[in-house]
Structure formats: C-alpha cells, structure tokens
Amino acid sequence: MSGPPVVIWAPAVKRLLRYSDLVPCLEEVLGQFSHRDNAEVLQPVRTAVPLRKHHGFMLSMPAYMENRGVLSTKLVCFYRREEGSPLPSTQATLLLLDPRVGNVKAVMDGDVITHMRTAAVSAISAKLLMRPEAQVLTIFGTGHQARSHYEVFTEMFAFKEVRVWSRSAGVPAVGNRSWPTLKPTSSIK
Ligand SMILES: NC(=O)C1=CN([C@@H]2O[C@H](COP(=O)(O)OP(=O)(O)OC[C@H]3O[C@@H](n4cnc5c(N)ncnc54)[C@H](OP(=O)(O)O)[C@@H]3O)[C@@H](O)[C@H]2O)C=CC1
Numbered sequence: 347m348s349g350p351p352v353v354i355w356a357p358a359v360k361r362l363l364r365y366s367d368l369v370p371c372l373e374e375v376l377g378q379f380s381h382r383d384n385a386e387v388l389q390p391v392r393t394a395v396p397l398r399k400h401h402g403f404m405l406s407m408p409a410y411m412e413n414r415g416v417l418s419t420k421l422v423c424f425y426r427r428e429e430g431s432p433l434p435s436t437q438a439t440l441l442l443l444d445p446r447v448g449n450v451k452a453v454m455d456g457d458v459i460t461h462m463r464t465a466a467v468s469a470i471s472a473k474l475l476m477r478p479e480a481q482v483l484t485i486f487g488t489g490h491q492a493r494s495h496y497e498v499f500t501e502m503f504a505f506k507e508v509r510v511w512s513r514s515a516g517v518p519a520v521g522n523r524s525w526p527t528l529k530p531t532s533s534i535k
C-alpha cells in the first residue's frame with residue numbers, strides 16, 4: 347500500500363502546471379477557504395522557524411482538504427542574501443500524503459509551484475480589484491516572482507505596455523537569470 351514516494355522535480359512540474367488550470371483551481375479553493383468549512387480546506391497558520399545564524403526562516407505550511415482527500419505540506423526556507431550571492435533566496439519542497447494512512451506519496455519540487463502559485467494569487471486579486479481601464483503593468487525587480495508575475499499577468503490581461511524596474515540596468519538579464527523577451531503588447535485571453 348505504501349511504496350516509496352514518487353519524486354516530481356522542477357522540469358516535470360514546469361511541464362505539467364499551467365496557469366490556465368492553476369488560476370481556476372485557486373479561485374475555487376480560495377472561495378472554499380473563505381467559507382471556513384474545515385472539510386473543504388483546513389489550512390492552519392504557517393509555522394516559522396528562525397534560522398538566525400543563516401539570516402533566514404523555515405516555514406512549514408500544511409493543508410488538508412478532507413472532501414477531496416488531499417493532505418500536503420510545503421516546507422520553504424528563505425534567506426536575506428548578500429548582494430551578488432549565488433545562493434537562492436527561497437527554496438521549497440512539497441510533500442503529498444495519503445490522509446488515510448499517513449504515508450508520503452509524492453515529493454515535489456516546490457520552487458516552480460511557489461513561483462506560479464504566488465503570482466496566480468496576485469493575478470486573481472487583480473482580476474477582482476484592478477481598474478478595468480489599466481493599460482500598463484509595472485513590475486519591480488527581475489527575480490523569480492517578477493518573472494512569474496509577468497507571465498501570468500500578460501496571459502490573463504491585455505496590457506498595452508509592461509514596465510520593469512531593476513537595480514541592474516541590464517534588464518532583461520540579471521545575473522544568471524534569463525528573462526523572456528518582453529512583449530509590451532502581449533495579448534491575452
Ligand atoms: N508570500 C509569498 O507567497 C511569497 C513571497 N516571496 C517573497 O517575494 C520576494 C521575491 O522573491 P523571489 O522573486 O523568489 O526572489 P529572487 O531572489 O528571485 O529575486 C529577488 C528580487 O528582489 C529584488 N531586490 C533585491 N534587493 C533589492 C533591493 N535592495 N531593492 C530593490 N529590489 C531588490 C530583485 O530585483 P532586481 O531585479 O533589481 O535584482 C529581485 O526582483 C521575496 O521577498 C520573497 O520572500 C516569494 C515567494 C512566495
């Protein structure tokens with residue numbers, strides 16, 4: 347019944363996870379969470395462990411969806427890095443468990459999921475709150491979140507222009523991070 351967990355790492359997550367699936371799914375579970383029905387979504391406040399020596403934190407973020415039989419937790423560490431540090435500022439892993447037995451069914455790379463989930467939630471809030479006549483998307487920074495926000499916002503909305511501010515003059519490439527070609531008139535569903 348409980349063989350070893352499958353490992354689903356970043357390339358597979360990138361291939362499988364689409365904003366067109368993620369956004370409606372998040373809209374649904376955010377609605378369920380707001381109803382405070384524990385059988386739909388039970389998500390306690392995350393626990394933070396300070397990693398003082400390393401200027402970081404580890405967050406533990408469990409969630410249980412009883413009706414759907416989904417039990418998972420994300421572990422994410424994030425750090426204040428020195429300027430120019432080659433180390434990542436954030437690293438995440440997700441565990442998917444079988445709630446009936448308690449065994450770990452899958453270990454998933456959480457970096458891509460974190461990049462996409464965070465941006466998707468911003469886009470959902472923009473869908474509800476953004477002024478309908480907004481034409482310019484402005485992004486501060488060129489890190490992972492900047493990129494994922496660019497991707498989902500240009501997929502979901504029709505901006506006439508995208509402006510990106512970075513400490514580095516060399517946008518669209520910063521350090522070893524590559525950016526898509528910015529398409530100011532990217533259009534959208
Ligand atoms: N709430 C949530 O769910 C999540 C929150 N986060 C948070 O989002 C933030 C970005 O994460 P992520 O994109 O993964 O990190 P990255 O390390 O990939 O990127 C760091 C970003 O911060 C900007 N930056 C760094 N130093 C400065 C500075 N001194 N002044 C202005 N901008 C600066 C960089 O801009 P530049 O292009 O100029 O270098 C870059 O855009 C972090 O604070 C992280 O903790 C991340 C994931 C999930």
Ligand SMILES: O=C(O)C1=NCCCC1
Pocket residue numbers: 422423424436438460
């Ligand atoms: O995944 C999250 O949620 C994070 N929150 C704060 C900073 C790092 C990731």
